Amino acid sequence: MNTSRIGIWLIGAKGGVGGTALLGLTALQKGLIDKAGLVSELRQFTAANLADWGRFVVAGHEIRRIPLAEAVERFTAENRMIDPKLVAACRGELEQIDRRIRPGTIRNVGQAIAALADADLPQEKSPREIIARLRGDFQAFLDAEKLDHLIVVNVASTEPPAPNPPPPSWSELDAAFDDPQSTLPASTLYAIAALGAGYSYVNFTPSLGSAPAAVDELARRSDTRHYGCDGKTGETLMKSVLAPMFARRNLQVLSWVGHNIFGNMDARVLDDPANKQSKVVSKDRLVREILGYAPKTIVSLENLPDLGDWKTAWDHIHFQGFLGLPMTLQFIWHGSDSILAAPLVLDLIRFTELAHRRRHVGPMPFLASFFKSPYGVSDHNFERQFQMLEGWVGIAAG
């Protein structure tokens, strides 16, 4: 039996998703909660020998100074539905994790995110200096905790789209790291810091991360793995099961309108049109790609601070059936964003750890079902994506 200790490094460790994942991981390690919401705990993955929760040790980067335990308490008070006793029971562990959280970087993250940062973040001149610092943080954690491997997961706020595409090859990209004018965003610098050192990297956000071909090249050169992007938690998950239904029944979708209202920090950042753009593109493309044609679509994301972490999505799907008749499906999804996302982050870490043991190199398309925009996978049918996961886990297990 494998008993090595595995490092988790969360970028944005004190945000809603990060904090909830850490609260949940602690609660799992202490046996305080059941397995609801965790894909990796499904019966069909029992034989896969996934790592026990107790084997993970956490650290991370963050741009705000607020103590982790306090961030989690604020979040849970605002959420109103999380049992405050659970938070109290995990306070000690959260404080311990907090000591391992280091200052992040706000390089090219856009105005909305930069405004959230505390004043005393290190301000390096060039991408190369930032990468060096981040990698130093990783290494210190591995050394201190005597870890076998590190899995870096980006759960930070969504950056605006990068103004120009990075060069296609690693050598060109690497050559530009000394340019202080580089527009490479933080998410990609973290990915490079992780992958170049042979660690695994997962991008749970729509930010650029490890998407560029040059970064994938780096991962392959380093015999490591990466994947993303943009966790599929609510409205888009619904789209990825409903759009195939319309397709299979030859019901022509005329229009698909999706209005999302929510009020957490993510909402505040997405209130900036630049950042919102990244998210809307990711949410909107899917329906078109599943159906194979382009119905009229609208996707809106709106910040209503009174809703806190609770997101309500109203989707209105107008479709045409036999004899040309128009009909309508509407759905209203009411969920807590962080509560839906956090277990997926933990699942991704467990499956990535398995991929590490299996020496998988490059992108991990078998993780497509977790993402709105899975790297290199154009099939957005959720059930078929899930069958890819079952297949990959099964082959390995068999």
Add this chain to the structure above:
Amino acid sequence: MNTSRIGIWLIGAKGGVGGTALLGLTALQKGLIDKAGLVSELRQFTAANLADWGRFVVAGHEIRRIPLAEAVERFTAENRMIDPKLVAACRGELEQIDRRIRPGTIRNVGQAIAALADADLPQEKSPREIIARLRGDFQAFLDAEKLDHLIVVNVASTEPPAPNPPPPSWSELDAAFDDPQSTLPASTLYAIAALGAGYSYVNFTPSLGSAPAAVDELARRSDTRHYGCDGKTGETLMKSVLAPMFARRNLQVLSWVGHNIFGNMDARVLDDPANKQSKVVSKDRLVREILGYAPKTIVSLENLPDLGDWKTAWDHIHFQGFLGLPMTLQFIWHGSDSILAAPLVLDLIRFTELAHRRRHVGPMPFLASFFKSPYGVSDHNFERQFQMLEGWVGIAAG
């Protein structure tokens, strides 16, 4: 190229589903409508050499005397959304079909359906006499139209559940046909009349039909095929894509409430608690079988004559995620029941005709995706059921 003519025999030919299927088939034969709503017209089935619409000739049984064209006109006026010009353009063909519709039987169909029948239906003493008459009607149609094969489809109103199960073997069942007290319902008599003569039989309703093992035995003995039951058109179709989503994400469904309101003849018949029972059982079982546990469920079907053929379903799904948090999905489906069902009836006929050419014998589980309660298939995951259809068609085509 195959150019034989194939007979379609609709039981309940003048009902909402039957009439809409006949209007639609005529419109397809005349090139008046496009392919929306027809599964068999999907790109992935192009290579399968399914029969052209022009090769089908229609007849049927019915318990009401109203002229078919008038029934279709009434229905479309009530529906309000179907183009009256389309009906006018198909009137001549509907009148021709009408001449081939024969009086059906109301043996053991329950009070609610019997009340819809006109007074002068033949009243045979025993099941054997009824079967003989029905089979005579089939034969006369084949002879008159020089048909190669006949596909009998039950689209009549839902019968109440049969009071006692039929005997398990064909010889025992056959032996009981002279008993005037037999409780065998009409839907099963039609199935026996069809299958015993080697014709194909499809049960689109929750009625008993060809479900008994003894009837399946008859089908196999006669080298023919059959399938059912209960067409999956709206709310239950949604359940068969949403329940797997909750299962794959390990989100625990606490309760699933489904309220259906509609006002067509089906609704009137289902207002009788005996008939409603058959339908509710069929709609309710699915969620439990997909999830593998039994959340609290409510299914209601209510007759509101002002809604006509338009059915609105409101489903409220309460589920529990990570850290035990309750969340909610609601959907509102607004569709025309007959418009959703009719194309599936035509699809089933085409796929059954292909099965006939391929000499398939017995139940046709590859048609499971069309049914709420597919005979012999316990997997209700819509996508996986659809893959079975793709697989079967593909193997044959390949």
Add this chain to the structure above:
Amino acid sequence: MNTSRIGIWLIGAKGGVGGTALLGLTALQKGLIDKAGLVSELRQFTAANLADWGRFVVAGHEIRRIPLAEAVERFTAENRMIDPKLVAACRGELEQIDRRIRPGTIRNVGQAIAALADADLPQEKSPREIIARLRGDFQAFLDAEKLDHLIVVNVASTEPPAPNPPPPSWSELDAAFDDPQSTLPASTLYAIAALGAGYSYVNFTPSLGSAPAAVDELARRSDTRHYGCDGKTGETLMKSVLAPMFARRNLQVLSWVGHNIFGNMDARVLDDPANKQSKVVSKDRLVREILGYAPKTIVSLENLPDLGDWKTAWDHIHFQGFLGLPMTLQFIWHGSDSILAAPLVLDLIRFTELAHRRRHVGPMPFLASFFKSPYGVSDHNFERQFQMLEGWVGIAAG
């Protein structure tokens, strides 16, 4: 300035509504919450000299032994949205109130309610003995606390409809009190005990209470006042503002369907068809009485324990406009039943106390806006009912 102390006597003091009202009253007395949800705190009633929260002292009847503070804690944990710190801050006061709660009666309350009662309730033979005991409880409380007046409010579970109507005059009713077979339900016995002693009585439930003419006669003879019935909190409140809108616009309502799902103790009791009947009648009549004609209506109430105190109502209103066109309004109301009801109980107490000071005798129709079935008022238009309240308060103030 009036500084007398006023007694509140809650029947069903430990139920969801009762417990929430007591938590809220305590929180108001301690200045821990703001005035949201309290009608009597609206600006237009400032001049009316309503009693300060600090002037009320509480006692009550209850059929369960569970400590009040524990009942409130259980309820708030189940509700999930109430701040647990608020409950902790009020614990001491709730324990004090608990000492003044006496065992109630389950005479003719139906099987569903009787099943909730603890075993050791006093079991008197005749209504007269019960009334005497209840009145003794009231008197002891007034004496002990030196109170000027007592306002008795019924917030207990809904009884089944009484099998036969009580006699129309007080003398006849009084004469029957020694009959051990009397079918008079508990709610009416409490009302008689209160009104006969000159106290005010308010029936917040659909139970019989003070509805009989003979009980009204008693109230007038005793120079006191009473009102009911059935607090208007959610779906029915919506009906009382929406139905007038349809009426004023001459939009013909074809059907009005209302499905209510919830899971508190009220829901459990209403799961018994006998008890449900009282509630459905009260909820259903209103639309018909506002519109002046009878559209097809459906009202369902369903018990889903997983929803706890949160009630979701889905209403589907199908209406016909100009040129006969059908259109649809749907609403989904998601509220906590007890949280909506509790402040209205407190408001009713304050307005009743004012009526007592103004020496109002008999029914209090100016309180109609609080009730689904206001005694003697057939105008269910919420705005006009509210204007009656404004008018009555204003005349007194002016």
Add this chain to the structure above:
Amino acid sequence: MNTSRIGIWLIGAKGGVGGTALLGLTALQKGLIDKAGLVSELRQFTAANLADWGRFVVAGHEIRRIPLAEAVERFTAENRMIDPKLVAACRGELEQIDRRIRPGTIRNVGQAIAALADADLPQEKSPREIIARLRGDFQAFLDAEKLDHLIVVNVASTEPPAPNPPPPSWSELDAAFDDPQSTLPASTLYAIAALGAGYSYVNFTPSLGSAPAAVDELARRSDTRHYGCDGKTGETLMKSVLAPMFARRNLQVLSWVGHNIFGNMDARVLDDPANKQSKVVSKDRLVREILGYAPKTIVSLENLPDLGDWKTAWDHIHFQGFLGLPMTLQFIWHGSDSILAAPLVLDLIRFTELAHRRRHVGPMPFLASFFKSPYGVSDHNFERQFQMLEGWVGIAAG
């Protein structure tokens, strides 16, 4: 009995609202439809001696050349729910009306509306010349049809907000009419043409119309009357009954989100941000003014051509009740815009005709219940507005 003939002049006569109003008026005159949707046909107005439908003669202005009957047929085919037989039965009368429709003006209507106009509209240099032409059209109609009075109603598309406010007095405004650079929009020029000649004017749109004080002054000088603006038909009507409900129950509205999707010509024009601005302001203000405080609000209007004239509004109201608990009301309104608006246009004409007979001069605040932004009325409570109408009609009748 009064038997004089009254002229109706519709600005935008061939649009969805105009065409539906004309179809409906014709159908009423021919006794083909019942009174659903018509406020003026309510029982409480029977005694008011409103003009019979048969007394009205119609003409109008329009910027498109399409024949009226064809515009109505296109609209009804797109609507799908209007009985085509009704349109056929009214064709002759619509053709007759068409002969009385004159070319309108697109002066300062914005790019979106101007793009809809046909090329050969008269192009006057100054406002004064336009007004003269319009007034000439009115006069010719009165002379030809021997009419006693003319009621001009603006049902044209929504103009963008005017860039600068008109001068406050009539003499200043009049003095500027020769300025070819005047920014006065068409809607106000029509109003001036009508009011200056002593005719009545009603502005059913959010355009400027008769809102300026200087135009009101002109109406008073001419002993005539006017009112507006922006017909209250669907989502905003709902707001004007629901917001008072929250206010009366002291439930604090935290946020009110309203998303409107529709696809008619109105939607196309409102797709232009300039024109949309006028509408959103009108829809958004109301909630704030009823509540007396400013919750976070969002109002969106989106053009989905596939929806045609059917508008679906989803409103999400998040409110806070007792103990600070957040709760939610959502509603989904699904109606045909023109079908809701058209009867109100006819009602306004009848009530305005009565005001003319009663020699009412100036704004008509008793018509407030018909408008989103009623001139000079800040009370948006629908029931109270309706009581103003009942009061005014009653006083006159009594």
